[in-house]
Amino acid sequence: MNCKHCARRLSEYIDGTLDRESRARFDEHLGSCSSCSAGLREMEEALRLLREAASGPAPAGLADGILLALASTPPRATGVPTILPGVPTILPGNPTILPGVPTILPGDPTILPGVPTILPGDPTILPGNPTILPGNPRGRRSGGPWTGFAAAAAIVLALLAGLLAWQGRPVARRVAELESEVSGMRGRWEAEKAELAVALERASDELAAARSDADRAGAALAAEATRRERLEEAVARLESAARAEADRAALVADDLRVESERAASLESELALLRDRALRRGAVDGAIAAGASAQPEPVVLRRRGGRLELETRGHPHVFIPRLFALARDESDPEIASLALDSLEGILGFGGPPSGGGTEPDPVEPGVGPVKWVRRGVAVFATAAVPRGAQVEETQARESPRERRLHDLETVWRQAAGTEG
């Protein structure tokens, strides 16, 4: 880019019609060249002055005058600058007829005395047209040295008039053709006008429908916007609530973590306590095992639905146990069996009714208790005085406490005897 190139394309730069690359090169050059940048500034200023000066309204009434002229002027065919081939144009605005011939001004159709008048704006000259008359009496335009030119012009115009007259017949035919053509054009114009009216009405309907659609679309859009706004508000509220919940959940999680740590600590402590308790329980179990190493003096078991009682060891051991069972009324069946066993052992009856095997008959008698071993079991029987037989009957019929009392009496006697 140089200054010459810049000057050649400065207008395109101002008009913004340069491509991006050229414009960039222009900008680069203008930034470094004060002469070209001044030229740009001055040209823009000149154009601003031109636009300011060369704008303005039309004179008042000009447009109306034009419309009036249009209304009073028949439509003209364009491109008819000449009347005949080889004949110069006779139109307003082109007053020259022949080189070297004085100007024929519009509105001043009279050229010279004796020259036919040619009215401006009516280029058609028919045979017998009264607008072309010889000997027009109106005044002269000029004289003196121009007489020769005027005479020449008169001759030319006379020739022209003759030619026109000679051509009059074809022109008349041409006029008729043109009028026919124009009437055809008028028909076409009418048809086109009607079509346009229909099209205009249709376009108006479509426009109204489009406006209605646009209104509806606008209303729907507004409703959608409102709904969206509400949704956004709801979402904002939910987000706020969610944030609050998240904060609260974080606090709960912290609490849970603390609680779980405490629980873990408690579990650990509990495990220690359990361990300690197990150790202590083992010791207690060993003690209990040691304590329960002595054989149970009275064993109760069920066989075939019957409750059996078996005594083991010495009578001084199992008889107090039987008394204890007989006094314990929590289980009447055991208490009854224990009582019956005591009565049998202490000589009030036969062998214990709950015995598993049938014992050998034992003679009821008095004296110390006799021991019968059968297998692992030892059956005891006591020697009961004879006089106690009555008491036995009485005892069987007496209430439970009485029977126990009698049996304890017998046992104390027997134990005392034995002892």
Added chain:
Amino acid sequence: MIRGGGDERGAGEGGDLSALSEAHCLVLARAGSRGAQARIVHQYTPRIHNLFLRLLGDRDLAQDSTQEVFLRVFSSLESFDVARSFRSWIFAIAWNLARDHLRARSRRRTWRFLGQGGAGPDSDGEDGAPFDPADGRAVPPLDSLERKERAEAVQEALSRLEPGKRAVLLLRDCEDLSYEELAELLGCGVGTVKSRVNRARWALRDLLKRTRPEWFDEPVRARGAGAG
């Protein structure tokens, strides 16, 4: 005589046609609608008149020429293709008419100088009323003098330009015709039009700078821009 079949249409039609596009208006005008013609006339009269005023420098001739342009337009509208640019077409008609006037004027000047003893070749030789470049513009009183001075200087510079340069300047920078429309109007290529516009702009700048160099100093320019 045949009037085009549109006499029954009233001037009030223009109000109904205001929403139509220019192409529709042209079709209606071609069918003889006076309303459509009125709309076109009212739309283009200021611009055409302004173009003639700047090109010819004669107020009466500008008015007559404006009227003549519309007579030519509506008489030959039948042959106009509405797919083309109507703006380009009507300005082409105006430019052709202006060119005819300029040529005729140069011939008349010669005759007057030779035979009638009228104005010499150095005078403007205008036929009609003198032209005030700032005429008819509503401007604030305080600014009107300065604005009038600027308008006179610009018109003086325009009158010193060749008609071709004057035309491309006015059509491009005042009427906003595109380079393509100008090319169609002038019957030449777009590149040629660009070159002509550029040369015309430089010529205007040179003339204005030569006559009013103070306008191109930075402070004055800023004041002028503020006034404008």
